[in-house]
Amino acid sequence: xxxxLFESIASRPLTEAPPTADDAMLAxxxxxxxxxxxxxxxRSLSIREVDAGSCNGCELEIHALNNAFYDLERxxxxxxxxxxxxxxxxVTGPVSRNMREALARTYNATPDPKWxxxxxxxxxxxxxxxxxxxxxGGVKSVVPVDLHIRGCPPRPVQLLxxxxxxxxxxxx
Amino acid sequence: MTIADIIHGERVPAHRPWPRLIVQRNGWHFAGQxxxxxxxxLLGLWGDTGAVHxxxxxxxxxxxAVLTLECTETFPSVGxxxxxxxxxxxxxxxxxGLEPAGAPDTRPWLDLGFWDxxxxxxSQAAPKPCAPYAFLFTEGENLHQIPVGPVHAGIIEPGHxxxxxxxxxxxxxEERLGYVHKGIESLMTGATLDKGARLAGRTSGDSTVAYxxxxxxxxxxxxxxxxxxxxxxxxxxxAELERLANHFGDIGAICNDASFSIMHAxxxxxxxxxxxxxDACFGHRLMMDRVVPGGVAxxxxxxxRTAVSALLAEVRRVFPQLVELYDNTASLQDxxxxxxxxxxxxxxxxxxxxxxxxxxGRGFDARRTLSYAPYDELAFDIPVLEAGDVNARxxxxxxxxxxxLALIDQIMRRLPDGPxxxxxxxxxxxxxxxxxxxxxFRGDVLVWVRLxxxxxxxxxxxxxxxxxxxxxxxxxxxNIVADFPLCNKSFNCSYSGHDL
Numbered sequence: 001x002x003x004x005l006f007e008s009i010a011s012r013p014l015t016e017a018p019p020t021a022d023d024a025m026l027a028x029x030x031x032x033x034x035x036x037x038x039x040x041x042x043r044s045l046s047i048r049e050v051d052a053g054s055c056n057g058c059e060l061e062i063h064a065l066n067n068a069f070y071d072l073e074r075x076x077x078x079x080x081x082x083x084x085x086x087x088x089x090x091v092t093g094p095v096s097r098n099m100r101e102a103l104a105r106t107y108n109a110t111p112d113p114k115w116x117x118x119x120x121x122x123x124x125x126x127x128x129x130x131x132x133x134x135x136x137g138g139v140k141s142v143v144p145v146d147l148h149i150r151g152c153p154p155r156p157v158q159l160l161x162x163x164x165x166x167x168x169x170x171x172x
Numbered sequence: 173m174t175i176a177d178i179i180h181g182e183r184v185p186a187h188r189p190w191p192r193l194i195v196q197r198n199g200w201h202f203a204g205q206x207x208x209x210x211x212x213x214l215l216g217l218w219g220d221t222g223a224v225h226x227x228x229x230x231x232x233x234x235x236x237a238v239l240t241l242e243c244t245e246t247f248p249s250v251g252x253x254x255x256x257x258x259x260x261x262x263x264x265x266x267x268x269g270l271e272p273a274g275a276p277d278t279r280p281w282l283d284l285g286f287w288d289x290x291x292x293x294x295s296q297a298a299p300k301p302c303a304p305y306a307f308l309f310t311e312g313e314n315l316h317q318i319p320v321g322p323v324h325a326g327i328i329e330p331g332h333x334x335x336x337x338x339x340x341x342x343x344x345x346e347e348r349l350g351y352v353h354k355g356i357e358s359l360m361t362g363a364t365l366d367k368g369a370r371l372a373g374r375t376s377g378d379s380t381v382a383y384x385x386x387x388x389x390x391x392x393x394x395x396x397x398x399x400x401x402x403x404x405x406x407x408x409x410x411a412e413l414e415r416l417a418n419h420f421g422d423i424g425a426i427c428n429d430a431s432f433s434i435m436h437a438x439x440x441x442x443x444x445x446x447x448x449x450x451d452a453c454f455g456h457r458l459m460m461d462r463v464v465p466g467g468v469a470x471x472x473x474x475x476x477r478t479a480v481s482a483l484l485a486e487v488r489r490v491f492p493q494l495v496e497l498y499d500n501t502a503s504l505q506d507x508x509x510x511x512x513x514x515x516x517x518x519x520x521x522x523x524x525x526x527x528x529x530x531x532x533g534r535g536f537d538a539r540r541t542l543s544y545a546p547y548d549e550l551a552f553d554i555p556v557l558e559a560g561d562v563n564a565r566x567x568x569x570x571x572x573x574x575x576x577l578a579l580i581d582q583i584m585r586r587l588p589d590g591p592x593x594x595x596x597x598x599x600x601x602x603x604x605x606x607x608x609x610x611x612x613f614r615g616d617v618l619v620w621v622r623l624x625x626x627x628x629x630x631x632x633x634x635x636x637x638x639x640x641x642x643x644x645x646x647x648x649x650x651n652i653v654a655d656f657p658l659c660n661k662s663f664n665c666s667y668s669g670h671d672l
Contacts, residue, residue: 001434001497014441049327053352055668057377057458062327063421064447067440081325096671097286098351099330102322128370132355133292153377155457 014068018075021168022161028147043167044076047117048086048110052103052142053096053135057153058120062090064156077163083109088166090117094126094135095142107143115146117162124148175212175230175237179203184240187605188393192225192238200241200248203228208253213523213536215609216618216634217250217260219268219293225632226250227607227618229523234541238607238620249275256522256639267357268294279306282350282671292358310336310344318653322351329667333656340652345645353671360631365391365596368628369464372619375633376669377458381407381414382612383633383669384463386619389544389608390631391465394623395598403467403592404545409480409583410450410459410468411610412576416487417446418613419569419576422664426566427498429657430507438494445483452479467593480584484577495570508563512647512659516558522643525615525636527572528663530556531564538611550582560647562655565662572613601625612636614666635669 049062065072072078080086083106095103107116118139121127125138139145149162176183179202181193195203203226206212215227215236224247226239241247249272251258261272262281269291283290285302315336322330332348356371363371372387373380385407392399424439447457453476454462462470472480498504514524519532529536535556539547555571557564598604605622615636622630644663648656 001501004434004438004493004497050323051327051329051352053354053668054329055374055377055380056329056666057374057380057460059327059329060378060421060458064440064444067444068437069441069444079327083323093352094354096352096354097288098284098353098671099322100286102330102351106323122374128367128374129354129356129359132359133287133289134353134355134358152374152460153458 015071015074016069018164019157019161021165022158025147025149025162025165042076045087045163045166046078046080046085047088047090047163048080048083048106049090049092050103050106051092052099052123052139053093053129054120054122055093058092058123061153061156061159062092062119065159070156070160072160072163075164075167077167083107084111086110086114088115088117089143090119091139091143092119092123094122094129095139096135098134100136100142103139103142115166116143117147117149117166118145119149119154119159121150121152124150127152174233174235175228179237179239181239184605186394186603187238187607188396190236190238190607192240192605192607194240194242197241197248199239200226200250203239204248204250204253207250207257210520214250214254214256214639215523215616216620216632217257217264218620218632218634219264219270220630221294224264224270225620227620227634229542231536231541236542236607243270246271246273248273251275251277256642259642260638267292269297270294282353284350292355305348307334307348308344308346312338312343314338315343331667335653335656337653340654342648342651342653342656345648345656347641347645349641349667350671352668354668356633356672357631360628363628363631365465365598365626365628368621368631370461372631372633373460373463375672376635376666377460378418378666379414379612379614379617379635379669380458380460381410381463382610382617383619384461385411386608386610386617387621387631387633388463388465389610390606390619390621391596391608391623392606393608394604394606394621395465395596397466397596398594399467399545400591400594401546401588402471402590403594405583405587406468406470406472406592407463408546408550409472409580410454410462411612412579412583413446413450413453414459415576415613416573417443417450419573420446422661423494423498423566423569425664426508426562426658426661427504429661430504432501432504435494435498435504438490442487442490445486449476449479449483452476464593466596467591469593471592472587477584480580484580487573487577491573498566498570505563507655507658508566508662509561511562511655512651512662514560514643514647516560518643518646519560522639524639524643526613526640527565527568528640528643529615530554531568532560533558536616538609538616542609544610546583549586550579552579562658562662598623598626603629614664615640633669633672635666637665637667637670640665641670
């Protein structure tokens with residue numbers, strides 16, 4: 001273990017430079033997010049991830065945000081274990097009917113002010129799963145959504161861009 | 173003797189590559205007995221309009237078959253004699269309304285009472301009022317229950333676990349799944365092959381290559397469609413990259429559940445490097461939609477080849493140090509060794525695939541036993557251990573990483589020139605059926621399709637988790653609650669693949 005630790009100290013960090021926030025996502029947020037609430041929370045946000053019927057592809061890439069290359073916590077963003085600790089709900093999946101109530105309860109358990117980020121193409125409108133008896137019409141059909149991060153699944157860099165947009169000041 | 177020689181039934185003409193036989197009730201009973209006595213292994217059990225199908229495997233003869241019983245309302249329960257069938261039959265009842273007569277467990281499984289329709293693939297009746305789910309009974313002094321989920325504490329999929337514990341010791345775990353049921357099989361009906369492949373590739377995102385490959389195998393078998401050799405080799409390259417990425421992620425995550433975070437960080441780096449190599453080769457980190465019926469949708473260029481050789485060199489430099497670290501850290505071994513033991517007999521009875529089966533003495537691997545191209549031309553070992561604990565499931569993964577590296581070496585060395593795709597273009601409206609298997613990182617994925625010309629009439633996808641989830645309930649018994657995350661991660665069953 002010592003050798004691995006020494007090697008880590010001697011070598012340069014793997015962590016990559018942060019991407020710039022995505023313009024389209026900034027615009028979407030500018031319409032929705034209350035500037036006062038954002039000031040109150042500063043540059044630190046706690047995120048609760050909720051899988052509402054995803055294929056688990058989005059979860060894999062959300063996990064990757066914690067690895068040495070993307071290192072989410074350097075931005076003041078971290079994943080927490082309970083909605084009671086969260087400022088942001090990050091929701092994946094088309095919202096299966098079997099998860100609708102659990103998602104609504106998780107939303108209600110999250111204290112205000114709170115934002116909902118819907119991740120993945122199927123979270124937008126059901127995507128490839130739209131039209132099934134077992135899914136609703138995406139995250140916004142169950143809880144209000146502040147930001148969509150598209151992709152199937154979105155790359156970690158795209159996820160970072162979306163989350164950084166949450167931290168950025170609103171244009172104007 | 174093949175299964176078709178042993179069992180009497182009417183052979184369905186357009187079903188490939190293994191036969192489908194329409195059997196009578198005595199044939200269905202006989203098959204149930206063969207399973208119960210351990211002569212055959214259950215590969216799958218699913219519903220259809222007016223019928224139930226059972227896929228069985230004779231491991232010693234490396235032979236498989238689908239047995240069909242035509243029925244309108246009820247069929248004789250296989251679960252009554254062979255417990256691995258119980259949850260599959262509960263799912264058949266929920267989706268098709270076909271009752272398994274004599275079934276030991278009559279509770280719903282996938283229908284949690286939130287759909288607008290009952291029996292969505294069958295009679296599509298009005299939904300019934302939903303009674304509260306009756307969890308299994310436990311009795312004794314000082315027992316308490318811990319309900320967990322469906323929303324869990326980590327970044328993982330939803331499901332409900334009901335623990336009954338006596339102090340720290342788990343007396344019973346009962347799983348309740350179905351939360352991520354998306355109705356994939358209903359969406360398959362009427363889908364084009366293109367849409368079908370996209371759906372199959374999103375049944376369980378971590379196994380997208382395995383699912384797309386199994387779907388492609390089934391479609392190609394049905395249509396008797398050839399796949400160019402280079403396409404077959406690139407499928408194997410994708411499959412081994414997928415296996416590497418998932419095994420790195422799992423080895424790190426298991427150690428992390430024992431709070432040994434240096435392994436998690438280091439394995440996370442290897443996983444990320446693997447996904448980046450996959451991206452360089454195929455333009456998608458998880459390689460979604462790259463395996464299609466007829467071949468593959470992306471070719472590897474010079475940049476991809478360079479990325480793969482750089483990945484292999486880096487893994488060979490770093491991974492042995494991590495294995496040594498795992499092996500020489502007593503506090504970590506203390507958590508994984510003798511924890512969550514799966515008995516050899518249970519693994520065999522349930523036909524557990526992947527590292528779950530192979531850590532408990534069951535060496536089945538679809539790349540070998542019902543082999544498909546190009547694995548029939550490649551040399552590899554299937555690591556099998558007997559201990560059945562979390563430690564053994566880690567070691568099987570470690571050995572499989574080494575085998576995957578050797579396989580990728582061979583694939584890159586032998587990669588033939590030529591086209592990667594021979595587009596399939598079924599004309600007319602003939603009914604054709606196919607059955608495909610592919611070995612994913614978690615075990616064998618089964619896909620069965622019935623095509624009418626270029627459209628899917630019916631498609632069933634069976635995740636390896638169906639035969640692993642019930643075993644997780646068995647291995648946790650007598651372990652402490654704090655070791656559940658280790659046991660669970662060492663199984664790493666798919667919720668989405670199971671719930672469909």
